[in-house]
Amino acid sequence: MTTVPALNLDSRQWMLRRMLEIRIAEEQIQGLFMQNLIRGTTHLCIGQEACSVGIAHALQPGDTVTCTYRGHGHALALGMTMQKLIAEMMGKASGACKGKGGSMHLTDASIGLLGENAIVGAGLPIAVGAALSAQVKGESRIAVAIFGEGATNIGTFHEALNMAAIWKLPVLFICENNLYGEYSPMENTTPVAHIAERATAYNIPGVVEDGQDAEAVYDAVKEAADRARYGEGPTLLELKTYRYRGHSRTDTAPYRRPGELDEWLKRDPIDVLARKMIADGQLDETELEELKQGTERLVFDAIEWAKAEPFPPIESLFEDIYA
Amino acid sequence: MPQMTYREAVCKALADEMRTDEQVIFFGEDVAVAGGVFKVTPGLYEEFGSNRVRDTPISEQAIVGAALGAAITGLRPVAELMFADFVFVCMDQIVNQVAKYRYMSGGQFTVPLTIRAAQGAGAGFGTQHSQCVESFLMGCPGLKLVVPSTPADMYGLLRGAIREDNPVFVLEHKLLYNMTGDVPDDTGPMKLGEAHVVREGNDVTIVSTQLMVHRSLEAATELEKEGISVEVIDLRSLAPLDKDTILDSVAKTNRLVIVEEAPHSAGWGGDIVSLVADEGIYWLDAPIKRVNMGQALVAYSPPLEDTVVPNVGRIAEAVRNVAQR
Known part of the structure; x- marks a missing residue:
């Protein structure tokens, strides 16, 4: 982890x-879940x-992303509207997937989001296929697969990295290492300290980066994306990060080590960037507070809008099974 | 009429579609330089090059997943899984991904993807290389499934499958690769989902696929000498299923025998029974009989393998049984 420009x-x-949009939306999603508005x-x-x-931020139009069920943040970051996201989670017809996908299958082809996936590693x-089509067609777009460290213990990880490496495909494998695969700490399931070490098995670069610093993430992704775009093949990029909540809705994460969460909270990703901006005179506390309030309004408005939206018609159950 | 083998029909269909549409690519284990372990695809690599025809590592999950990823980003891939038994190695990609990708996304993608694999017993490959796998795939709405039994159907259905905007499994029967037949010059891509009445008859209907069609035809010839007139239907496509052709035939013959190269439980024959029970039961003059592998597995030893797969004698016996009632 070097100095970040x-x-x-x-x-x-x-x-x-x-x-802020991601943070506030997810806090509200938890609330909507408790109210049974999200199932x-x-x-x-x-x-x-x-x-x-x-x-x-490091991707370009035309690039594609596959990610996991922990993907609300990716969907919003890539440009899915708050309305489409909330409506989808509520199972409404105006949701990103017409209500057929839900929280774990957010997909938006218009922004290159080929889909979250509810199967670990799938x-x-x-993403390898999306990169293959770019290579076959001679297009400069790249594909990105985002997954957790738990996925690196499943067979598709090996098959995908191996295939991408031999064909030098324009694909980035980005591991968000949040230290826990479901309820199990990484050291109980994984015999390497850094997932990036696994890149050596495929003769591709393995890079470790600070996942709490958005600028550092951008920098690392941009560098790997450039390599891929120039035909130099895939990279395995490991982002060290932490989830503050449990694995899923009912998990209160009693398995955490004492004090661990507090340590990570000191490097909260929003604070890390806000502090830098304040130090550089680009932001003050009042502006930050206004920004938070504005974002809350955006999220609340989307929730109220989505609540009023209709459920999909029953006939749609049989639509889109085949083209 | 040009004659070609079932094997050559596969290769010609692939080549013709690749010449027609540059979005069609083809990959799998040993399919390119070596031309396939069953020598089905020689010459494609030489004609279309290493960009469009690729040898893959032994990685069935990545083969199917990459084919899916390519299909939703602008290509029309054909993936080969070699032995059909290998579908079980990549069942997540087939069942949870390929079959459901369009649906889960609310119709944002089409999935123009063809997966080819060779199935069937009778070649001494043993238990893990001899299964017919259709029934495992029929529980997946979103997939289409064709099972050609002649060179002409193989050619037309594979071309039709490649042009589909849906994922299609094309299952080839190993024992048919050397079969020769006419493939007329004007044979084009065939529509999926149309059964073929291969032999007309009045007393008993046999519904079958692939190798079992040929054995049923032999049985029909034998039974004709006994005065039993058998109609033989080759389904050609299991999903979608041509219900009308089956029902029309049962309405005429009033008797039905279903011949499958597969275990009895949850075999596709059960779906045909259900269809006729539902929509044609009053036409029946006799119980429906299913001829299949029972709950046995394919064994290596020749007499065991020969016994487990329905043969002409077992088919004829089932027909006699229902014809006498």
Whole structure:
């Protein structure tokens, strides 16, 4: 982890705003879940927002992303509207997937989001395919697979990295290492300290980066994306991060080590960027507070709008099974 | 009429579609330089090059997943899984991803993807390389499934599958690769979902697929000498299923025998029974009989393998049984 070059003001403001949107939306999602307005399960990325915005900011139009069920942040960072996201989670017809996907299947082809995936590791080969089509067609777009460290223990991780490496495909494998695979700490399931070490098995670069610093994430992703775009093949990028909440809705994470959460809260991704901006005279506390309040209004408005939206018609159950 | 083998029909269909549409690519294990372990795809690599025809590592999950990813980003991939038994190695990608990708996204993607694999017993490959896998795939709405039994159907259905904007499994039967047949020059891509009445008859209907169609035809010839007139239907496509052709035939013959190269439980034959029970039960003059592998597995030893797969004698016996009632 080297010194991170500062991004320009526009970029910083964009990343800060998007991180606040993700944070506030997810806090509300938890509440909507408790009210039974969102069903099933949800997996929050609170604490990991710098990963989402750093990745999204480094991508270009046409690039594609597959991610996991902990993907609300990626969807918002890539540009899914708050309305589409909330409506989808409520199962409404105006949701991103017409209510057929829900929290774990957010998809928006118009912004390159090929889909969250509810099966651990399943998005990696799909990203390989998106990169394959770019290579076959001679297009400069890249594909990104985002996954947790738990996914690096499943077979698709190996198959996808191996295939991408031999074909030098324009794909980034980005591991958000939040230290826990479901309820299990990484050291109980994984025999390496850094996921990036696994890159050596595929003869591709393995990079470790601070996942709490949006600018550092941007920088690392940009560098790997450039390599991929120039035909130099895939990179395995590990972002060290932490989820403040449990694995899913009912998990209070009693398995955490004492004091661990407090340590990570000191490096909260929103604070990290806001502090830098304040230090550089680009933001003051009042502006930050206004920004938070404005974002809350955006989220609350989207929730009220989505509540009033209709559910999909029953006939739609049989639509879109086949083209 | 040009004659070609079932094997050659696969290769010609692939080549013709690749010449027609540059979005069509083809990959799988040993399919490019070596031309396939069943020598089905020689020459494609030489004609279309390493960008569009690729050898993959032994990575079935990545093969299917990459084909899906390519299909939703502008290509029309054909992936080969070699032995159909290998579908079980990548069942997540097939069932949870390929079959559901369009649906989960609310119709944002089409999935123009063809997966080819060779199935069937009778070649001494043993238990893990001899299964027919259709029934495992039929529980997945979102997939289409074709099972050609002749060179002409193989050619037309594979071309039709490649042009589909939906994921299609094309299952090839290993024992048919050497079968020769006419493939008329004007054969184009065939529509999926149309059964073929291969032999007309009045007394008993046999519904079958692939190798079992040929054995049923042999049984029909034998039974004709006994005065039993058998109609043989080759389904050609299991999803979608041509219900009308089945029901029309049962309405005529009033008797039904279903011949499957698969275990009995949850076999596709059960769906045909259900269809006729639902929509044609008053036409029936006899119980429906299913001829299949029971709950046995394919064994290596020749007499065991020969016994487990329905043969002409077992098919004829089932037909006699229902014809006498």
